[in-house]
Amino acid sequence: MKLSYKSVLPFAISLLSHLQKAVDELKKKGVSLDEKQFSSFVKKQISSWEPTINGIKILDDKTRSHAVLFIAGVALNLMKGSKNE
Secondary structure, eight states: OOOOHHHHHHHHHHHHHHHHHHHHHHHHHOTTSOHHHHHHHHHHHTTTOOOEETTEEOOOHHHHHHHHHHHHHHHHHHHHHHHTO
């Protein structure tokens, strides 16, 4: 299977939206927010997210758990990094 930017772009845009919501939550609550509590926020935020690529659902339970860690981790790293600038 060859992936094109056109087939992946809707997923990338929705991922960006979830990442932005996570960053906004950190701005509102503070970067020192408990990481487990923050991961719970992200988990709830993406609980009904059903992204597809080429019509194929790409999140199963395991992948969704990894997505929570990815989104939460990237948001935390962005906010921690922006404090150091």
